[in-house]
Amino acid sequence: MTQHDKPQPLLRVENLAVSFDGPAGRVRAVNGVNLSIYPGQTLGVVGESGCGKSVSALSTLQLVPTPPGRFESGSIWWNPTPSSETGSSSETGSDPVSLSQPVDLLKYSEKQMQKIRGNDIAMIFQEPMTSLNPVYTVGEQILEAILLHQKVSRSEAVDIAVQALADVGIADAASRLRVYPHQMSGGMRQRVMIAMALACQPKLLLADEPTTALDVTIQAQILELLRKLQAERGMSIMLITHDLGVVAENADVVAVMYAGRVVEYGSVHDVFENPLHPYTQGLFDSMPILGSSKHRLRTIEGNVPNPADLPSGCPFHPRCRSFQGDEHCTANDPPLREITPGHWASCWHVDGHEQGKATRPDVDVVTQIHA
Amino acid sequence: MLTYIIRRLLLMIPTLIGVTAVVFFVMAFAPGGFGGNVLNEQGAQTEGDEARRIREYFERRYGLDQPAIVQYGRWVNQVSPVGFLNTSQLTFTDEQMQAMSDVIAADDLLPKLGTPRALDDLVLNMAKYKDIEPTDAVSVVRELLVDVDAGLAWIKQLSPNILERDLNRVTKAETKLNQQRELRSLLQSQLAGRQRILFSRPAIKWPDLGQSLRGRKVTQMLAQAVPVTVLLNVITIPIIYCIAILTGIYAARHRGKWFDIASGFTMIALWSFPVILAGVLLISYLANKQYLWWFPTAGLHSLEADSMRFLPAFTGNGFERGYLLDTIWHLVLPVFCLTYGGFAVLSKLMRGSVLDNIRSDYVRTVRAKGVSEHDVLFRHVFRNSLLPLITVAASIIPALFVGSVIVENIFSIPGMGKLGVEAAFMKDRELLMGTTLIGGLIGLASEIMRDVLYAMADPRVSYE
Numbered sequence: 001m002t003q004h005d006k007p008q009p010l011l012r013v014e015n016l017a018v019s020f021d022g023p024a025g026r027v028r029a030v031n032g033v034n035l036s037i038y039p040g041q042t043l044g045v046v047g048e049s050g051c052g053k054s055v056s057a058l059s060t061l062q063l064v065p066t067p068p069g070r071f072e073s074g075s076i077w078w079n080p081t082p083s084s085e086t087g088s089s090s091e092t093g094s095d096p097v098s099l100s101q102p103v104d105l106l107k108y109s110e111k112q113m114q115k116i117r118g119n120d121i122a123m124i125f126q127e128p129m130t131s132l133n134p135v136y137t138v139g140e141q142i143l144e145a146i147l148l149h150q151k152v153s154r155s156e157a158v159d160i161a162v163q164a165l166a167d168v169g170i171a172d173a174a175s176r177l178r179v180y181p182h183q184m185s186g187g188m189r190q191r192v193m194i195a196m197a198l199a200c201q202p203k204l205l206l207a208d209e210p211t212t213a214l215d216v217t218i219q220a221q222i223l224e225l226l227r228k229l230q231a232e233r234g235m236s237i238m239l240i241t242h243d244l245g246v247v248a249e250n251a252d253v254v255a256v257m258y259a260g261r262v263v264e265y266g267s268v269h270d271v272f273e274n275p276l277h278p279y280t281q282g283l284f285d286s287m288p289i290l291g292s293s294k295h296r297l298r299t300i301e302g303n304v305p306n307p308a309d310l311p312s313g314c315p316f317h318p319r320c321r322s323f324q325g326d327e328h329c330t331a332n333d334p335p336l337r338e339i340t341p342g343h344w345a346s347c348w349h350v351d352g353h354e355q356g357k358a359t360r361p362d363v364d365v366v367t368q369i370h371a
Numbered sequence: 372m373l374t375y376i377i378r379r380l381l382l383m384i385p386t387l388i389g390v391t392a393v394v395f396f397v398m399a400f401a402p403g404g405f406g407g408n409v410l411n412e413q414g415a416q417t418e419g420d421e422a423r424r425i426r427e428y429f430e431r432r433y434g435l436d437q438p439a440i441v442q443y444g445r446w447v448n449q450v451s452p453v454g455f456l457n458t459s460q461l462t463f464t465d466e467q468m469q470a471m472s473d474v475i476a477a478d479d480l481l482p483k484l485g486t487p488r489a490l491d492d493l494v495l496n497m498a499k500y501k502d503i504e505p506t507d508a509v510s511v512v513r514e515l516l517v518d519v520d521a522g523l524a525w526i527k528q529l530s531p532n533i534l535e536r537d538l539n540r541v542t543k544a545e546t547k548l549n550q551q552r553e554l555r556s557l558l559q560s561q562l563a564g565r566q567r568i569l570f571s572r573p574a575i576k577w578p579d580l581g582q583s584l585r586g587r588k589v590t591q592m593l594a595q596a597v598p599v600t601v602l603l604n605v606i607t608i609p610i611i612y613c614i615a616i617l618t619g620i621y622a623a624r625h626r627g628k629w630f631d632i633a634s635g636f637t638m639i640a641l642w643s644f645p646v647i648l649a650g651v652l653l654i655s656y657l658a659n660k661q662y663l664w665w666f667p668t669a670g671l672h673s674l675e676a677d678s679m680r681f682l683p684a685f686t687g688n689g690f691e692r693g694y695l696l697d698t699i700w701h702l703v704l705p706v707f708c709l710t711y712g713g714f715a716v717l718s719k720l721m722r723g724s725v726l727d728n729i730r731s732d733y734v735r736t737v738r739a740k741g742v743s744e745h746d747v748l749f750r751h752v753f754r755n756s757l758l759p760l761i762t763v764a765a766s767i768i769p770a771l772f773v774g775s776v777i778v779e780n781i782f783s784i785p786g787m788g789k790l791g792v793e794a795a796f797m798k799d800r801e802l803l804m805g806t807t808l809i810g811g812l813i814g815l816a817s818e819i820m821r822d823v824l825y826a827m828a829d830p831r832v833s834y835e
Contacts, residue, residue, distance in 0.1 A: 061739060063738055063739060065730075110744070113741075114741045114742070116741070118739060118741035118742075122739065123739040125735065125736060125739075127732050130731065130732040131733055131736045132736065133733040133751050134830070134831055135829060135830060136751075137830075144737075144750075148742060149741060182830070182831045193736070197739075
């Protein structure tokens with residue numbers, strides 16, 4: 001997979017499996033997820049609620065509460081200084097860690113993770129209304145992140161915070177530092193969240209449904225802002241959403257998730273032009289298209305399966321359009337295979353599935369940034 | 372904020388009127404009414420007329436014969452800083468008194484009817500009752516005594532319930548002079564201590580809690596008792612909060628571990644254990660000569676406390692514990708009784724509050740910033756978790772003062788709780804109203820304090 005002339009991914013998630021202990025026994029929320037993000041790339045992760053999108057992102061920062069959560073297997077390779085000269089041995093990670101060697105974040109201690117969080121990898125969340133501490137001013141909360149990771153004096157940190165707020169388009173940033181979160185609108189709070197996350201110039205931003213709780217005009221502003229900041233700084237973004245429109249406009253690469261696994265993976269162009277997996281096709285069919293004369297949208301029949309009680313074989317088969325009672329689907333979970341170059345899907349019914357190689361998905365296209 | 376506090380302070384007035392009115396009328400309509408027990412206590416030694424006269428004196432002195440609503444109105448007027456003067460609050464200068472005595476001595480009739488002191492007393496009471504100059508009161512008294520019938524008519528008007536027997540004593544007397552002497556005595560006893568609100572004299576005055584039925588000034592009694600109760604609570608409240616916060620955080624931090632389970636069990640057990648039983652058990656085991664006798668059974672000080680030095684010291688006679696240590700030694704059991712229920716509840720509350728906050732969205736954000744667990748807990752979770760504790764502080768503080776009632780009685784500590792219970796037993800109107808008023812003030816003040824603290828701790832709360 002790794003070639004000498006190919007750039008190294010910034011982050012590579014391999015076979016990640018996370019389970020939670022619940023009243024109904026242990027539940028696998030994430031089951032063998034593979035992802036990779038290249039420098040400057042935006043990876044869109046799409047899927048319904050409960051499909052494991054957020055848990056995958058939280059795992060990257062080891063923010064999954066343990067217990068009840070538990071990392072079953074897998075590794076998350078972090079390669080902060082990717083260079084094309086890196087040898088292929090980086091994949092195994094068994095070499096002593098040097099600066100240019102990827103490190104497994106799941107093996108990091110809490111102390112080591114604290115240095116990564118907010119500094120190299122930052123995260124913003126879905127609920128701007130509740131995601132800021134109500135009893136501290138916006139300024140104090142941004143300063144906390146800066147003072148934690150950068151060796152600067154308090155007054156320098158204030159300058160950085162003012163700049164960070166100005167960068168996210170907050171007018172009169174200096175006076176806004178003294179404002180409490182409850183005195184701001186939802187859109188403003190999300191801007192503050194982004195300013196806080198980006199104050200330390202992270203290389204990767206995990207955006208967990210950053211616009212879901214906002215109304216549409218604010219959504220567009222926030223996404224536009226993220227695109228602009230990404231273009232300026234060249235950072236990577238993992239954009240978690242259930243909105244295909246958001247993915248189409250912002251992502252370079254798409255991972256479609258279902259029941260804790262990636263079912264389709266490819267560049268935005270490939271996935272949107274030629275969706276392979278029946279689930280992805282279903283998602284597109286259920287999207288209204290402006291100007292189309294269709295009266296009814298097609299829905300995906302049935303409900304998301306209970307993760308404690310997944311169907312045997314392919315977890316999607318009870319809802320699948322292509323499923324015609326074949327034993328293959330009910331007995332065997334299809335692996336993710338590269339159907340066409342740079343386009344993976346996991347379905348027994350996709351043409352060319354048998355020929356495809358079961359490899360880890362890895363697409364390094366970076367297109368949107370310059371758009 | 373300031374306007375809010377002022378508004379709250381003004382709102383205290385109607386609230387206090389409500390609180391005191393409830394207590395007053397419940398007591399007033401209870402069988403026996405006010406004063407019953409005190410009167411029995413004082414009248415039990417004498418019988419017949421003497422007992423009745425004492426009772427009548429009390430009724431006049433405190434207006435106990437008036438309807439309850441009038442009594443309450445009088446009491447409110449008495450404690451209100453803005454109101455009307457009361458006959459008992461009138462004072463005369465030495466010159467006025469001297470002038471009055473001179474006029475009496477110069478009179479041709481009056482000196483024959485009684486001792487100068489008795490006459491001064493009578494005229495002074497008349498002057499107060501009618502709110503006139505003492506020298507003018509002399510002629511009023513003289514006119515009543517000169518004409519016996521007019522005098523009797525005036526007395527009947529003054530006290531409609533007066534017994535024929537008392538009046539007969541005047542009319543049956545043999546000579547006119549004797550009749551006048553009896554009349555003077557009757558007039559004197561009927562005027563003595565009689566109170567009236569002088570509606571002609573509105574005034575801004577110092578609130579007056581009046582006089583206990585047992586004679587002492589209520590203010591004096593409270594001034595001795597309140598500091599004791601405040602001392603108990605000033606020690607108790609920090610202990611409650613410290614233990615509650617520490618155990619609450621620790622239990623939440625190690626949720627499901629042995630400390631959490633053990634402390635949860637202990638706290639529920641403590642919370643369920645009645646203070647009365649705990650106090651009695653503690654005394655009978657720890658303060659009993661036949662058992663451990665580690666602590667004294669009762670009181671706030673040893674008998675010889677006043678002769679002790681303040682700090683503990685080693686002297687020729689060995690170890691002397693000193694006043695401070697003596698007081699602490701006496702306070703251990705009562706303070707334990709007051710604290711254990713409080714910290715049990717608050718500890719559970721703190722634990723729940725910390726757990727709520729630890730799982731909240733903003734804590735996830737804080738963690739994602741790379742803040743260490745210690746700072747997450749003590750910088751972010753802690754401050755938010757304190758908010759419910761501030762809320763309950765307002766109910767804890769008055770409850771502690773009420774709790775002191777039981778504890779002070781068990782350990783015979785001369786505090787406000789003990790005083791209040793005694794007042795209720797004796798149906799001592801002024802004392803009871805005084806303790807009610809102070810209790811109400813403490814409760815309302817702690818509520819205002821709670822709201823101010825809350826606004827300080829939580830920026831979302833503002834009183835603009």
